[in-house]
Amino acid sequence: MTGSTDKPLTGNVPRDGSALGLPAYEQAGGYQAIRKVLTGGMTPKAVIEDVKNANLRGRGGAGFPTGVKWSFVPVGKDAPNPTYLVINADEMEPGTFKDRFLLERNPHQLIEGAIIASFAIEADIAYIFLRGEYTLAAERLTRAIAEAYERHYLGRNILGSGYHLELHLHLSAGRYICGDETGLLNALEGKRANPRAKPPFPVVVGLFGKPTVVNNVETISCVPHIINNGAAWFHGLSRTKDGGTKLYGVSGKVKWPGLWELPMGTPAREILEEHAGGMRDGLKFRGLLPGGSSTPFIVEEHLDTPMDFTEMPKAGSRLGTGTMIVLDDHTCPVGMAWNMTKFFARESCGFCTPCWSGLGWAERILRSLEYGHGKSGDLDKLASQAKMWSPGNTFCALAPGAADPLETAMKYFRADFERHIAEHRCPWR
Amino acid sequence: MLTTEEIREIESEAAHYPKREAVSIDALKIVQKHRGWVSDESLRDIAEHIGMSPTDLDSIATFYNLIYRRPVGRHVISVCDSVSCWIMGCEQTREHLQQRLGVGLGETTADNRFTLLPTVCLGCCDHAPALMVDGDLHTDLDPQKIDKELENYK
Numbered sequence: 001m002t003g004s005t006d007k008p009l010t011g012n013v014p015r016d017g018s019a020l021g022l023p024a025y026e027q028a029g030g031y032q033a034i035r036k037v038l039t040g041g042m043t044p045k046a047v048i049e050d051v052k053n054a055n056l057r058g059r060g061g062a063g064f065p066t067g068v069k070w071s072f073v074p075v076g077k078d079a080p081n082p083t084y085l086v087i088n089a090d091e092m093e094p095g096t097f098k099d100r101f102l103l104e105r106n107p108h109q110l111i112e113g114a115i116i117a118s119f120a121i122e123a124d125i126a127y128i129f130l131r132g133e134y135t136l137a138a139e140r141l142t143r144a145i146a147e148a149y150e151r152h153y154l155g156r157n158i159l160g161s162g163y164h165l166e167l168h169l170h171l172s173a174g175r176y177i178c179g180d181e182t183g184l185l186n187a188l189e190g191k192r193a194n195p196r197a198k199p200p201f202p203v204v205v206g207l208f209g210k211p212t213v214v215n216n217v218e219t220i221s222c223v224p225h226i227i228n229n230g231a232a233w234f235h236g237l238s239r240t241k242d243g244g245t246k247l248y249g250v251s252g253k254v255k256w257p258g259l260w261e262l263p264m265g266t267p268a269r270e271i272l273e274e275h276a277g278g279m280r281d282g283l284k285f286r287g288l289l290p291g292g293s294s295t296p297f298i299v300e301e302h303l304d305t306p307m308d309f310t311e312m313p314k315a316g317s318r319l320g321t322g323t324m325i326v327l328d329d330h331t332c333p334v335g336m337a338w339n340m341t342k343f344f345a346r347e348s349c350g351f352c353t354p355c356w357s358g359l360g361w362a363e364r365i366l367r368s369l370e371y372g373h374g375k376s377g378d379l380d381k382l383a384s385q386a387k388m389w390s391p392g393n394t395f396c397a398l399a400p401g402a403a404d405p406l407e408t409a410m411k412y413f414r415a416d417f418e419r420h421i422a423e424h425r426c427p428w429r
Numbered sequence: 430m431l432t433t434e435e436i437r438e439i440e441s442e443a444a445h446y447p448k449r450e451a452v453s454i455d456a457l458k459i460v461q462k463h464r465g466w467v468s469d470e471s472l473r474d475i476a477e478h479i480g481m482s483p484t485d486l487d488s489i490a491t492f493y494n495l496i497y498r499r500p501v502g503r504h505v506i507s508v509c510d511s512v513s514c515w516i517m518g519c520e521q522t523r524e525h526l527q528q529r530l531g532v533g534l535g536e537t538t539a540d541n542r543f544t545l546l547p548t549v550c551l552g553c554c555d556h557a558p559a560l561m562v563d564g565d566l567h568t569d570l571d572p573q574k575i576d577k578e579l580e581n582y583k
Contacts, residue, residue: 094511094550132458132495133507133551135564168445173454173493176549190446190453192492208447251513251554258555293512323554331516339515347549349492 006237007261008225009218009245013105019140022147025108031153033224034115038161042227044075047120051223053231055243059098060088060179060216061291061320063242063309066223072203073121073211084212085118085126086188087220090172090179092131093292094343095325098247099217101259103130103137106221107144111167113220115153116227118165121213126167129184132174141169176347180396181214183349194349195396218247240265242308246319250276252326253283259323265306268298268324276326284329287412291320293340294401297327297408316408332428333413334420337406338366344402352394358385359402370429374421379410431474435460439478449479453489457496466497494548501544502537504582507561510547513554522558523547525572529579542582 005011012028013020025031037047052067073083087110091099102110110128118126130138145167148154156164175193177183182196185207206212222244226234234243242264248271249259255277262271268290272278279285287299290307295318298305302315312319327336345359362385365378386407389399410417419427431439438459443452456475461467467475467490476486490496497505508523523534526545530538537544551559556568560575567578 091552092549095513095554096550097552097554100552131552133548133561136566166445170445171455171458172495173458174495174549175493187454188451189448190451190455190489192489208451249555251557252516257557289512325513325516325554327516336512336516339510339512343511343549 006263007245008229008237009102009106009109009221009247010261013101017105019104019144020106020108022108022144022151025106029228030108030224031112031151033227034112034153035159036227037116037119038163039159044120044122047116047227050226050231051120054222054226054234055231055241056219056222056226056234057242057309058216059218059222059246059321061093061294061318063319066215066219069203069215070117070121070213072201073213074204075122079122080210082125082210083121083123084207084210085114085121085123086184086207086212086214087114087126087128087217088179088181088184088214089128089130089134089137089217090184091134091217092176092179093294093321094340095249095251095289096292096321096323097249097251098259098321098323100134100137101247102217102221103134104140107137107141108148109221109224110141110217111144111148111153113223114167115158115165116223117213117215117220119163121211123213124164124166126165127188127207128167128169129178129188130169130171131178132171138169138171145169175349176343177349177396177398180398183396184214185212192349194351195398197395238264238308240306240308241310246307246322248275248307249323250326251323252288253280253328253331254278254326255280265308265311267304268307269303271307271324272303272326279326279328286327286329286331286333288327289320289325289405290317291322291324293325293343294397294404295320296404297412299412318404330428332370332426333409333416334366335370335426335428337409338363338370340405341366341402344398348398352396352399354388354393355399355402358388359399361385362402362406369417369420370426372420372423372425374424376421378421379414379417382406382410431460431471431478432463435463436478439475443479450481452479453481453486454493454496457486457490457493461497466500468500472498500537502541504542504562505544505546506579507546507548507551508534509549509551509557509559511550513550514558517557519558521572522560522570522575525575529576543579 056066057063178187178193180195183193187193202212246264287297305315345363350356386403389403439456442455476483559568
């Protein structure tokens with residue numbers, strides 16, 4: 001795709017809700033990047049170097065450098081065979097609605113990115129793991145994949161280059177834990193989506209025991225643009241050291257909830273006030289979760305922090321998925337913490353004790369607080385529970401992700417929690 | 430007994446995986462698409478066809494939200510109850526639906542028209558509150574809009 005736009009991922013998408021079709025995608029420079037890679041003599045190593053230099057960081061939320069992840073895949077004569085690419089399209093993090101847009105509106109961009117990524121890690125099979133509820137995305141991807149096969153962008157001997165790639169769309173049957181990369185691999189193998197112990201990491205022992213790279217939809221969608229326009233151009237899109245643009249979203253009681261592709265590192269205040277129009281009339285801002293319901297709350301004093309992977313930790317939070325959830329002063333912070341803890345308790349795979357046991361306990365304490373049955377000592381119990389969900393006590397990030405919003409809600413909205421106990425009721429109900 | 434069509438569809442999916450068990454979730458979904466839900470008998474037939482024990486297959490079937498191990502109505506309403514929808518009033522949406530349909534979560538209306546279920550975030554948080562009926566997404570809901578849109582499902 002052309003680099004003239006400052007919105008490479010979404011700039012060419014039709015405004016009427018339809019998908020960017022194959023002819024329009026090609027007309028805008030689509031599928032030129034695979035020509036450059038496959039028939040222009042690029043080596044897999046050169047592709048990885050480009051992506052490394054661009055400092056593309058994983059858009060699923062963890063922010064791991066994509067090129068570095070690719071470089072960990074064993075290659076060469078003695079390497080295990082085959083290698084797999086898996087695209088994580090299991091977007092289910094509450095408050096997150098960015099990959100849906102890319103899947104429904106620009107499916108060929110994802111397919112082209114998948115071909116380049118597969119070539120870079122020397123994979124000849126790739127899977128898109130899509131959540132079952134994304135029915136429109138499934139329909140449009142199915143069609144786009146068929147078109148890509150017809151045009152010889154997929155299949156045997158792509159564009160006469162000698163490179164083969166099979167791309168298969170897998171529709172999941174719905175469970176939040178499938179979004180965890182090792183849970184996803186188990187689901188793709190037809191098992192319960194219990195996350196696996198690491199190490200070994202999937203890049204060495206992944207799908208069906210073979211080396212596997214798992215990348216998010218937005219991450220892969222960036223790849224053709226990096227190949228076409230170079231690492232320096234990708235850096236230039238960003239306001240900070242983390243390269244590229246980012247799909248930022250806002251939900252909650254703001255004037256115009258929505259999704260925007262903006263320079264990486266755009267501060268929350270600018271997104272909230274200029275793009276989302278600020279709070280609805282009569283409501284005041286209290287705090288927000290920057291990137292889905294497993295990121296820690298930030299409050300007014302943090303709103304000028306650049307929203308990227310490097311800077312957000314300095315505000316005590318994380319970029320996560322970059323789709324923020326806003327808490328207003330007419331919404332109960334205890335009720336919100338209860339809702340999220342209930343979600344995590346319900347979606348726990350049931351394997352690690354701090355998670356299956358602790359989340360349910362915390363959920364019951366929060367429910368009793370919300371209905372006016374809270375006791376002194378409840379907040380200490382919640383705090384000690386949340387501590388047990390720290391990284392290292394469980395196989396995956398579900399429980400640590402449940403602790404982050406709960407602990408920060410109790411930190412920033414402590415007086416509201418205490419009021420529930422003192423007044424034996426929820427002041428908002 | 431699985432039908433010829435069901436077997437054909439299962440085999441077409443199985444071809445995409447190096448191991449036969451990997452088709453288990455696809456197989457459950459295929460049979461459910463044809464029969465509405467996965468009965469004990471269907472479960473045993475699928476298990477036999479793909480070479481798994483029924484117990485192992487049931488542990489998978491009961492793990493995933495979109496596999497129904499009990500009969501459902503002609504249409505399944507899945508109401509999002511995750512955080513953005515909660516802020517935007519999904520509790521009122523659910524209460525309205527429960528009153529209108531006269532059923533609780535997990536229940537089916539007497540005329541077998543609707544089953545009401547909760548679901549996790551549907552990924553359209555800028556248009557909350559949201560729900561799905563079968564495969565169709567409905568967003569920016571209020572009681573009037575819900576009543577109007579449900580009329581399209583007979």
